[in-house]
Amino acid sequence: MDSLPSSQLIYDWNKLDGFEFRHKPDFQLNDETLRDGLQSPSVRDPELSQKIRLLHLMEELGVHSLDIGLPGAGAHAVEHIEALMREIVDNRMEIEPNCAVRTVLSDIEALLGISERTGKPIEAATFIGSSPIRQFVEDWTLDHLLKLTEEAVSFAVGHGLPVMYVTEDTTRAQPDDVRALYSTAIRAGAKRICVCDTVGHVTPVGVRNLLHHVRKLVDEIDPDVKIDWHGHCDRGLAIPNTMMAIASGVDRVHACGLGIGERCGNTPMDQLMVNLKLEGLFDGSLEKLSEYVHLVSESTGTPIPRNYPVFGEDAFRTATGVHAAAVVKALRKGDQWLADRVYSGVPAGMVGEAQEVEIGYMSGRSNVDYWLESHGYKSTPELVQRILTAAKETPRVLTPSEIHVLVEEHRRQTDDDKRS
Numbered sequence: 001m002d003s004l005p006s007s008q009l010i011y012d013w014n015k016l017d018g019f020e021f022r023h024k025p026d027f028q029l030n031d032e033t034l035r036d037g038l039q040s041p042s043v044r045d046p047e048l049s050q051k052i053r054l055l056h057l058m059e060e061l062g063v064h065s066l067d068i069g070l071p072g073a074g075a076h077a078v079e080h081i082e083a084l085m086r087e088i089v090d091n092r093m094e095i096e097p098n099c100a101v102r103t104v105l106s107d108i109e110a111l112l113g114i115s116e117r118t119g120k121p122i123e124a125a126t127f128i129g130s131s132p133i134r135q136f137v138e139d140w141t142l143d144h145l146l147k148l149t150e151e152a153v154s155f156a157v158g159h160g161l162p163v164m165y166v167t168e169d170t171t172r173a174q175p176d177d178v179r180a181l182y183s184t185a186i187r188a189g190a191k192r193i194c195v196c197d198t199v200g201h202v203t204p205v206g207v208r209n210l211l212h213h214v215r216k217l218v219d220e221i222d223p224d225v226k227i228d229w230h231g232h233c234d235r236g237l238a239i240p241n242t243m244m245a246i247a248s249g250v251d252r253v254h255a256c257g258l259g260i261g262e263r264c265g266n267t268p269m270d271q272l273m274v275n276l277k278l279e280g281l282f283d284g285s286l287e288k289l290s291e292y293v294h295l296v297s298e299s300t301g302t303p304i305p306r307n308y309p310v311f312g313e314d315a316f317r318t319a320t321g322v323h324a325a326a327v328v329k330a331l332r333k334g335d336q337w338l339a340d341r342v343y344s345g346v347p348a349g350m351v352g353e354a355q356e357v358e359i360g361y362m363s364g365r366s367n368v369d370y371w372l373e374s375h376g377y378k379s380t381p382e383l384v385q386r387i388l389t390a391a392k393e394t395p396r397v398l399t400p401s402e403i404h405v406l407v408e409e410h411r412r413q414t415d416d417d418k419r420s
Helices: 048-061 075-090 105-118 132-138 142-158 175-187 204-221 238-247 269-278 289-300 321-332 336-341 365-374 381-392 400-419
Strands: 028-031 065-067 096-102 123-129 163-168 192-197 226-231 252-255
Touching: 028 269, 048 075, 048 289, 075 096, 075 105, 096 105, 096 142, 105 123, 105 142, 123 132, 123 142, 123 192, 142 163, 142 175, 163 175, 163 226, 175 192, 175 204, 192 204, 204 226, 204 238, 226 238, 238 252, 238 269, 252 269, 269 289, 321 336, 321 365, 365 381, 381 400
Parallel strands: 028 065, 028 252, 065 096, 096 123, 123 163, 163 192, 192 226, 226 252
Antiparallel strands: none
16 A cells, blocks of 8 residues: 555644644754753763763754853852853854853853953853742842842943843742843843743743733833743643743743753753654754763763653663554554654654564564564564563563573474474
């Protein structure tokens, strides 16, 4: 049978007639792996050489900007930030750097020194708490926050640094406080503001409500000011929230490799890029995404869970008889596109992976037939039954070495039967 058009094989409820994913056509990605991601108490600080390789992978993947560190963290942080800046400058990289700084002049002065020594402006991501719960705990008043905001932003802008003004915990802040803080920062010269779901509180509905409020006040003061979204995953909603932020018209979204970061982490950059690609919102190649993910894992000491989307060990493996049979039938039609989608929402080939058929206690003959053929063995009913029997008696997937032993045992027995 000839292949059918993809539209007839998969009915896409994500894209009904008349549907359009509304977004800024030039929205950007900001990678926070080397700053907010490293605030996780379970990760280690990567070696400088690993950070430099990650920097180049971000550039190759089409990431537009990255946070290269927190100068206020000390001499070691400054050393790495300056080295990353020199790598960007010396290689004439397109990726744009930014650094997190408190709304404290000493932090901004440290950043200014790095910028002057490397000959390139660094966007100052000046952050300050905004929610009433944070104000209460810190004994802050709104007037105090507004004073710090105006001083810090004016100082950075006055010394030639572009400013992204970041309000921590925006998703639990009072509407009037949000308006007052952003208005003050914009009037002081900030050209970008960042809306943060610092504790992973918000839902997609809340994202839309908050960003409509922020967009309205930005349009009133200076429509040219850009809006960023920075989300966390405490409720497991980081990806849907970030997708909603994009659909609500933000200019840039933040994410980290493997979603690392404090508590339950940040929006995972790898999962975000895969979803953007599947929605037709990202034109670049994801060929380097696997290397990026595994380098983040290796350099920070963060294990990749087996069932982690796309890059986990089990992402494209199946040992279930019905599922494997469908994949095998697709492969035998000579159609990799079909095999990549019949039991998978993410095409393995899109990220340089492939479907894998294993043999376990829930497997059927199709699993064994395919495994034997793909490993250069002739499949016979007796051999298939021998392997299936062993699989049904084993409470896990058989390893390749175990299957090879079963094949060899069957061969020897067959030879002995022939001689007797």
